[in-house]
Amino acid sequence: xxxxxxxxxxxxxxxxxxxxxxxxxxxxxxxxxxxxxxxxxxxxxxxxxxxxxxxxxxxxxxxx
Amino acid sequence: xxxxxxxxxxxxxxxxxxxxxxxxxxxxxxxxxxxxxxxxxxxxxxxxxxxxxxxxxxxxxxxx
Numbered sequence: 001x002x003x004x005x006x007x008x009x010x011x012x013x014x015x016x017x018x019x020x021x022x023x024x025x026x027x028x029x030x031x032x033x034x035x036x037x038x039x040x041x042x043x044x045x046x047x048x049x050x051x052x053x054x055x056x057x058x059x060x061x062x063x064x
Numbered sequence: 065x066x067x068x069x070x071x072x073x074x075x076x077x078x079x080x081x082x083x084x085x086x087x088x089x090x091x092x093x094x095x096x097x098x099x100x101x102x103x104x105x106x107x108x109x110x111x112x113x114x115x116x117x118x119x120x121x122x123x124x125x126x127x128x
Contacts, residue, residue, distance in 0.1 A: 002066030004116045024114040036117070047111055050088040052068045053100070055116070 002055050003036055009048060009060045017043070017059070024057070031059065066119050067100055073112060073124045081107070081123070088121070095123065 004021040007014035018033050018041050025032040033041045045059040068085040071078035082097050089096040097105045109123040
């Protein structure tokens with residue numbers, strides 16, 4: 001099992017949004033994340049890149 | 065290490081596009097996939113959903 005860490009790209013650094021992410025769904029311009037614990041998070045963001053070797057997802061937001 | 069299998073959503077089934085995927089990058093309306101062996105693939109597709117527990121990514125294409 002390979003749960004992912006989700007980061008949001010900022011100006012200078014990447015901010016950790018959610019850990020132990022089991023699933024990600026794209027719903028229009030939103031992303032729905034769910035952890036193995038059932039915690040859900042919905043974000044207006046896009047996927048920029050995914051590094052599967054390090055189980056790392058980087059998102060960006062259209063503003064801010 | 066958790067390499068991913070990438071599938072393309074079809075009408076009836078999901079078609080395997082690439083295995084042992086190490087990285088995915090979003091470049092406009094294209095996705096750039098790279099395997100642990102350095103094989104690269106560029107697709108006009110979008111991410112629909114990712115199942116990290118099963119290391120499974122499902123894409124869709126705007127046409128076909």
